[in-house]
Amino acid sequence: MNNSIQVFIIENEPIIIDAILNAFESMGELMSNLNIRTKIAKDYDEALAIISRKDQRIAFNMVMLNIDIPLSNKVKPIFAEDLGFKIKASFPKTKLITFGTHCDNYRTNNILKKLNPEGFFIKSDVDQKELEKALYLVVSDEVYYSRRIMHLIRRRIVDDVVLDNADRQILYFLSKGVKTKDLPKYVYLSDGGIQRRKRRLKEAFEIDDRNDMTLLKLAEEKGVI
Numbered sequence: 001m002n003n004s005i006q007v008f009i010i011e012n013e014p015i016i017i018d019a020i021l022n023a024f025e026s027m028g029e030l031m032s033n034l035n036i037r038t039k040i041a042k043d044y045d046e047a048l049a050i051i052s053r054k055d056q057r058i059a060f061n062m063v064m065l066n067i068d069i070p071l072s073n074k075v076k077p078i079f080a081e082d083l084g085f086k087i088k089a090s091f092p093k094t095k096l097i098t099f100g101t102h103c104d105n106y107r108t109n110n111i112l113k114k115l116n117p118e119g120f121f122i123k124s125d126v127d128q129k130e131l132e133k134a135l136y137l138v139v140s141d142e143v144y145y146s147r148r149i150m151h152l153i154r155r156r157i158v159d160d161v162v163l164d165n166a167d168r169q170i171l172y173f174l175s176k177g178v179k180t181k182d183l184p185k186y187v188y189l190s191d192g193g194i195q196r197r198k199r200r201l202k203e204a205f206e207i208d209d210r211n212d213m214t215l216l217k218l219a220e221e222k223g224v225i
Contacts (some may be wrong), residue, residue, distance in 0.1 A: 004035040005061040005139065008050070010083070012042045012069050016123070020064060023131045027139070034139075043069055044078040051090050059091045062138065067111065068100040084115040095138050099123060106172045106225045108152040110165070121146035163204075163224060170197055175216050175225045 007024065011017050017040060024036045039060075041047035047065075065087070067080035084096060097119030098111055111117065119138045125146035126134060134144040145153070163171075169187045178186060183194050198212070205218050219225050 003033045004037065006059070007036060007038045008047075008060040008063045008087075009038055009040045010042075010044070010047045010064065010069070011040070011066045013066075016066070019128060019131060023128065023135050026132050027135055030136075044071070044080070044083050047083060048078060048086065051087055060087075060094050062095045062097065063087050063091075064097045064099065066100060067098050067103065067107065081110055081114050084111070084117070088115060095119070097121075097134070097138055097144075103149065103152065104172075104225055105152050106168050108149060110168070112153070118142075119144040120149045122148045125149075163201075167197060167201060168224060170194060171201070171216065171219045171225050174212055175220070180212070 009017060009020055011020065021038065024038065028034050028036050039050070041050055063084075065080060065084055069080070071078065080098070084098065087094060087096065096115060096117040098115065098117045099119075099121045101123055103111075103122060108120075111120065119134055121134060121144065125148050130146075134146075137144045166187060166189060170183060173183060173186045174180070180194065180198070181191070183189075184191055187194060189197065198215075201219075202208075202215055205215060207214050207218065209215075216225065
């Protein structure tokens with residue numbers, strides 16, 4: 001193991017930043033030959049600017065990405081999954097830990113498929129000692145998933161052959177209160193394409209009700225969202 005690692009923390013809550021820094025400090029004391037350097041970004045725009053800088057070639061050994069940071073006000077907002085994918089592309093050898101306040105089935109599956117993080121946890125699943133354990137395992141080339149992430153993985157019911165990524169995105173953003181007319185801002189399909197997808201989803205779930213709530217309720221029951 002190298003005796004120096006560069007850690008990039010993307011988090012907007014000071015108390016969580018302090019907890020992570022304290023966990024690294026404790027780990028550094030246990031592993032006396034390990035020198036840990038950290039860099040912090042408090043939103044996705046700042047993080048993207050840092051990893052996009054041409055002089056930013058100090059390849060990060062580890063990135064900790066909060067998937068719940070509020071989106072930017074850009075026309076095409078940056079999502080955690082997009083940022084994580086950019087990080088993986090820029091620093092292929094980087095170990096990625098994703099975490100959040102909560103994570104539903106859709107996002108769990110999406111993050112696991114797109115990012116394949118070395119660590120993934122729900123904040124309420126880990127206390128300080130568990131956080132130190134998670135960091136130690138990932139630094140030691142192992143994988144750490146918290147209890148509820150493992151539970152959500154096991155809940156996966158619907159086959160990807162039935163629902164593709166665009167289908168899942170439509171259901172997910174509808175469940176978050178996004179109106180159908182605004183979906184093209186979040187799902188890269190035309191309004192007509194989204195309407196066709198919704199009709200096909202209702203046919204797949206055998207729903208005659210025109211109300212989207214019936215579709216969303218059934219999708220939630222099946223563990224899609």
